[in-house]
Amino acid sequence: MATQTQDIQVRDKREVKSDAEQTIPGRVFSPNVDIFEDDQALTIVADMPGVPSENVSIDLRNDVLSLSGVPSVSVTEKEEYVLQEYDTGKYFRQFTLSEVIDQEHIEAKLNNGVLRVTLPKVGPAKPRKIEITEG
Amino acid sequence: MLIRRLENWPFEGLSGGASELDRLRRDLGRLFNGLPRVNGWDTPAGVFPLLNVSQDSENVYVRSEVPGITLDQLDVSVTGRSLTVTGERAIPDEQSNVRYHRKEREAGKFRRQLTLPTDVDNERVQAKYQHGILMVVLPKSEKAKPKKIAISG
Structure with a gap:
């Protein structure tokens, strides 16, 4: 093997402690994200395992982007746990955006539990030279 | 204590x-x-991927959260009472001109071995990968299933 890849380390899910109480009980976790940008767009990639696309919601208002996802439940009532190493619950995370985003062209894709949101930037306002007329 | x-x-x-x-x-x-x-x-075990194992009278279920991999990067095998999950999670490179603000998602190889709580029918084990969750259904072998004993009076 030419390249050696590192082994993935175990990390516990980070639970979100919110001031506002939830109407539906259950635990809420903060998904791990990658955030990067180029000249055209800001992209957020979030791991949300177990969430089908119909359960994802993306909301942008007042420069605050909210991502949330509810996993589909697959554990039946007959089953009893023998070993439980991870907890399941909703995903929720918010970001304050510093760029002006073209809201009409936000794109989101969900693939194998990975959500990718592309937020195109509104082109920078061109500096406008203001003519001053004398007289 | x-x-x-x-x-x-x-x-x-x-x-x-x-x-x-x-x-x-x-x-x-x-x-x-x-x-x-x-x-x-x-x-x-503290080894990625974390596993949740449950059972009912018929099957043992093993679930694991491994988002964002492709099926050819995931391998599940059963030998006797030992289940092995191996794979590699690759995060493709973005274009070179991007600037990263956060990089929390991890890429790399993983290998996890688990001793099953009962004997299973190795021939009928099924695995499914959906929404980033791996689920392995392992039917219990006949002798491991609970038997109802008739009591004669």
């Missing part, structure tokens, strides 16, 4: 979800990894 007392907590298993206590026990289990559990058969 602390572990022993928590194990015997009377409310364990009564509530549906994992309680704070369950989590505390798991964290402790990871801390004291290697110490035998009092009445259990396995401790959290």
Whole structure:
């Protein structure tokens, strides 16, 4: 093997402690994200395992982007746990955006539990030279 | 000593979800990894991917959260009572002109071995990968299934 890849380390899910109480009980976790940008767009990639696309919601208002996802439940009532190493619950995370985003062209894709949101930037306002007329 | 007392907590298993206590026990289990559990058969291994194992009278179910991999990067095998999950999670490079603000998602190889709680029918094991969750259904072997014993009067 030419390249050696590192082994993935175990990390516990980070639970979100919110001031506002939830109407539906259950635990809420903060998904791990990658955030990067180029000249055209800001992209957020979030791991949300177990969430089908119909359960994802993306909301942008007042420069605050909210991502949330509810996993589909697959554990039946007959089953009893023998070993439980991870907890399941909703995903929720918010970001304050510093760029002006073209809201009409936000794109989101969900693939194998990975959500990718592309937020195109509104082109920078061109500096406008203001003519001053004398007289 | 602390572990022993928590194990015997009377409310364990009564509530549906994992309680704070369950989590505390798991964290402790990871801390004291290697110490035998009092009445259990396995401790959290602290190895990626984390597994949830459950069972009913027919099957053993193993679930794991491994988002964003492709099927050819995932390998599941069963030998006797041992289940092995290996794979590699690759995060493709973005275009070179991007600037990263956060990089929390991890890429890399993983390998996890688990001893199953009962004998299973290796021929009928099924695995499914959906929404980033791996689920392996292992039918119990006939001799491992619970038998109802008729009582004659």
